Amino acid sequence: MRLLAAELVESREVLPGQWLQAYHAPALASGARAGQFVHVRTGDYSGFVLRRPFSLNTVDAVTGVVSLHFRTVGKGTAWFTHLRPGDTIDMLGPLGRPFEVDPRSRHLLLIAGGLGIAGVRMLVDEALRDGRQVTLLFGAATARDVYPSSLLPDEVEYVVATDDGTLGHHGFVTELVPDYEAWADQAFACGPRPMLAALARLAAGRRERLGVAKLGRKRGAGRPDPYGSTAARRKAFLQVSMEQRMGCAVGACLGCVVMGTTGQPQRVCREGPTFGADEIDWESGW
Ligand SMILES: Cc1cc2nc3c(=O)[nH]c(=O)nc-3n(C[C@H](O)[C@H](O)[C@H](O)COP(=O)(O)OP(=O)(O)OC[C@H]3O[C@@H](n4cnc5c(N)ncnc54)[C@H](O)[C@@H]3O)c2cc1C
Ligand code: FES
Secondary structure, X not given: OEEEEEEEEEEEEEEOOEEEEEEEOHHHHHHOOXXXXXXXXXXXXXXXOOEEEEEOOEEEOOOOEEEEEEEOOOHHHHHHHOOOOOOEEEEEEEEOEOOOOOOOOOEEEEEEEHHHHHHHHHHHHHHHHOOOEEEEEEEEOOHHHOXXXXXXXXXXXXXXXXXXXXXXXXXXXXXXXXXXXXXXXXXXXXXXXXXXHHHHHHHHHHHHHHOOOOOOOOOOOOOOOOOOOHHHHHHOOEEEEOOOOOOOOOOOOOOOEXXXXXXXXXXXXXXXXXXXXXXXXXXXXX
């Protein structure tokens, strides 16, 4: 984790109210992995929480450029849109635990709801670089909110669902998942909590529906990997990236917790933001 000055290289509105910003931050780019995030200081010093968390959308270790994709929802995100190339901001990161891909997984299913695309976008690049096949399912309310395919590598199979049927499948993105669950070795999702909870329910019933073996079942059979361990996550069919309001983003304030299936609160900034879907108590109000 580093605290550094990141220089804005490019800023553009890619969808109504949604911005893609590229920053030159070589020290950050060299060590970051898909699923991690940065905590960024804004010019709004009026509140207690001075920083805002954003997923690392893309990272290029060669050029040292990282990109963030965000929607303007309040004062902090609006402030970023007024930055101009050459301006520098203060970034803390990379933070949190990355997605864990099993080395044996060839077919990755990525599921994004709206801005959740920012949480899985970097995994597209990592997976293709490692020679895996990627299908990305993307859900939005309507066609004008659909992530442009021009921002994705050509090798990705990109499938869209809209709630109102104005583009792609008419309905929720979760309705597309059963068509791919036999093909996929692992799935990774980011989006609204109800979407993630629905995916977790689907994933829980997958083995019985398909009669498939669990990844890593033979080695150490009978001895489950410890809850929350890298090994357990690597074997989980579904990993999710969670978003909670954050204070410190370094594990100190407990402002970001969700309830784990062990009954222990889990800090999204430290134990997450990625989790095995079976680590989260989706019925809990946290
Ligand atoms: C790990 C992580 C990664 C994130 N990645 C992205 C990303 O890549 N792109 C993106 O657009 N947003 C992302 N978010 C959400 C983003 O941090 C908030 O939208 C941002 O902090 C809002 O700041 P603001 O000052 O503009 O809004 P505020 O004035 O603070 O709040 C305005 C509205 O946004 C909601 N909001 C504020 N913070 C969050 C939050 N953390 N999660 C959900 N809703 C929030 C509030 O409830 C309120 O309705 C991420 C959040 C987390 C925890
Ligand atoms: S935001 Fe402070 S513990 Fe996570």
